Amino acid sequence: MPAPLPETNPDEQPITISRRLDDLARDAQGTAVTLDWIMAQLHERAFGLFLLVLALPCCIPFLYGIPQIVALPLVFVSAQILMGRKMPWLPGRLGARQVPAASLQKLADRAGPWLRRIEAVSRPRLAALTRRPLDQIVGVALVVFSASILVPLPGTNTVPGIAVVIVAMGLLQRDGILVILGTILGTAWIATLLIAGATLASLLKGWLGL
Secondary structure, three states, X not given: OOOOOHHHOOOOOOOXXXXXXXXXXXXXXXXXEEHHHHHXXXXXXXXXXXXXXXXXXXXXXXXXXXXXXXXXXXXXXXHHHHHXXXXXXXXXXXXXXXXXXXXXXXXXXXXXXXHHHHHHHOOOEOHHHHOOOHHHHHHHHHHHHHHHHOOOOOOOOHHHHHHHHHHHHHHHHOEHHHHHHHHHHHHHHHHHHHHHHHHXXXXXXXXXXX
């Protein structure tokens, strides 16, 4: 039987998510790293951590550049949770997208305190929501939230990005409460977009006399 991985060894302190993000930024070589490189560093927790790394830049209001790099891969990885894949995969062009190493370090520095707060209050609860088949239903919500990040309007990436981060933390921490909270936040955002879009369309029809 193979030896247990360090994170799963009951005699050792588990590596926290915030620590793993710090390690990822520290290990980045050169001026930029690819999404394939990031995914290769995450090992057995690749799905949850990769979702987290992709979604964190989207939480920063009015940040341009990185959210546009990671939004499509975020949709792609979310769809793989829906399909029940065990490990994430990116096609060549998406995997070759680069993230500046300095931006990865800034992300770890800014997100670390918030991740540690979530880690302090989270614990395994309603863990069935983080495992098959229920996590595939969560995958549907993640696809929708991730797709809304692609809406080309200022500030539209922030709320769905936060929703995906909360769900990803729930999946990593086996905390179904976090999954529910993130899903509620993302669903409320999608509903707001739909209502705003319908209202705008109605106003335009009125102005144009249609």
